[in-house]
Amino acid sequence: MNAGLSSREVVLLGVGHTNAHLLRMWRRQPIPDARLTCISNFPVATYSGMLPGVLAGQYPVEQMQIDLVRLCDAAGARLIVGNVTRLDVTQRLVHLDDHPSVPFDVLSIGIGSVPSMKNVEIVGNSLMPIKPMQTFLDRLTGRLECWQEHRSRDELRVVVVGGGAGGVELAFCLPAAIQRIANVLTIQLTLVHNGRSLVPGTLERTSHLVSSELKRRGVEVHLQRMVVHVADDHVSLDDGRTIPADVVIWATGAAPPPLLSQLELPTARDGFLLTRSTLQTTGDAPIFVVGDTGTREDDPTPKAGVYAVRQGPVLWENIHRQLRGKSLQKFRPQRGFLKLLNTGDGRAIGEYKGLSFHTSWAWKLKDWIDRRFMDKFAVR
Ligand SMILES: Cc1cc2nc3c(=O)[nH]c(=O)nc-3n(C[C@H](O)[C@H](O)[C@H](O)COP(=O)(O)OP(=O)(O)OC[C@H]3O[C@@H](n4cnc5c(N)ncnc54)[C@H](O)[C@@H]3O)c2cc1C
Known part of the structure; x- marks a missing residue:
C-alpha cells in the first residue's frame, strides 16, 4: 500500500x-x-x-x-x-x-x-499476574524452574487469587501445565475469592457446579477473603490467616x-x-x-x-x-x-437460558466456537 x-x-x-x-x-x-x-x-x-x-x-x-x-x-x-x-x-x-x-x-x-491489585503488599518473586497474557507461560515456567532448583519438599503450593471465570478456569487447567513443565507429583491448590460465590454473574447452580468440581479435585476455596500480602513462600489474608504458597497466580477482576x-x-x-x-x-x-x-x-x-x-x-x-x-x-x-468454562478434562461447565451443565458436549461446543473465532485471524 x-x-x-x-x-x-x-x-x-x-x-x-x-x-x-x-x-x-x-x-x-x-x-x-x-x-x-x-x-x-x-x-x-x-x-x-x-x-x-x-x-x-x-x-x-x-x-x-x-x-x-x-x-x-x-x-x-x-x-x-x-x-x-x-x-x-x-x-x-x-x-x-x-x-x-x-x-x-x-x-x-x-x-x-489488568487484574486489580489494590491494597496488596508484595515481596519476593512468587507473584504471577495473568497479564500480560503473552508472557504468562514464560513467567510461570521461570518461576517453576526456580522453585525446582531450590525445592525443599515434593509438594508445590499454588494459590490462585480471583474466583471469576478466568480464575476458576486457571484453577482447573493449571495443574496439567505444572505437571508438564516441572513434573511435580503433588500440587496443593488454593483459590481465594473476595465474593460470596464463585464466578459472579452466573446462576447459583452454575457456581455450585464449579465449587463441587473444585472440591472433588481437592482445591481449597476461601470465599469473601482478600489476599493482602504476597511473600516468597506464603500469602496473608485480610483475616490474618496465612496460606503457604510457592506460586501465586493473580487473576482478580478488571482494573x-x-x-x-x-x-x-x-x-x-x-x-x-x-x-x-x-x-x-x-x-x-x-x-x-x-x-x-x-x-x-x-x-x-x-x-x-x-x-x-x-x-x-x-x-x-x-x-x-x-x-x-x-x-x-x-x-x-x-x-x-452462553457461558462456558473449560474444566481441562474434556468437559466444560456452562449455562444457557437458565440451565446449568457440566458435560463433554459443552467442551466440544466451546472448542468449536474458539477455533472458529481464531480461524478468522489466521494468515495461511
Ligand atoms: C484466563 C481468562 C479467561 C477468560 N475467559 C473468558 C471467556 O471465556 N469469555 C469471556 O467473555 N471473557 C473471558 N475473559 C475476559 C476477557 O479476556 C476480556 O474481557 C477480554 O480480553 C477483553 O478484550 P479486550 O479486547 O478489551 O482486551 P484484550 O483482549 O486484553 O486485548 C488488549 C490488547 O491490547 C494490548 N495492549 C495492552 N496494553 C497496551 C498498550 N499500552 N499499548 C498497546 N497495546 C496494549 C494487549 O497486549 C492486548 O493484545 C477471560 C479472562 C481471563 C484472564
Missing part, C-alpha cells in the same frame, strides 16, 4: 477482541483513501478464551495467538510494536517513547484491562491499565475511559474506546470478551461513518449469553 496516497489515518491502539475485528475487515475490504496503523505492546495478541486450554495441554501455544506481524502485512496495515506515553487530542497525535508520533483522524483504543490515566480523556468512576453507546469517548474527539477499556456509565456492561467481540461490527461501521461525517450507530449489548 502506498502511504503517500492515503489522506486519512485510522489508528488502533491495542489489538484485542474488538480492534482485531477491524483489522480483519480491513484485510477483506480496506477503507479507500485511508491508512491503517496498529500499535501494540507485543507482536502477538493472545486470546484469553484459549489460554486455559493451552495450560491444560489441549492446544499448542500458537493456537491462542494472533500473529499481528503477518495479519497486518496481509491487511496492508502498518504495525508499530511500542510503548505509548500519551495522547495529544487537539493535534490528534499518539506519542510513543521510542517511535515518531503517529497522527490519527480516527483512533480506536482497546488495550484491555484500568495505568496508561489510561495518562491519555487525558474522560474517565468513569472505575478508572476506565468513559464512552457513549456509540463506543465514542465522551470527550467529543474522533476516538472510540472498545472492549474492557471502555465503561458506559449509563449502562455498564461486564468486562468480558463476549461483549468486546460483539462491539467489533459496530466499531467497523462507526469508523466508516466517522470518516464520512455521518451519525454513529449504537452498540446494544445482549443481556444473556
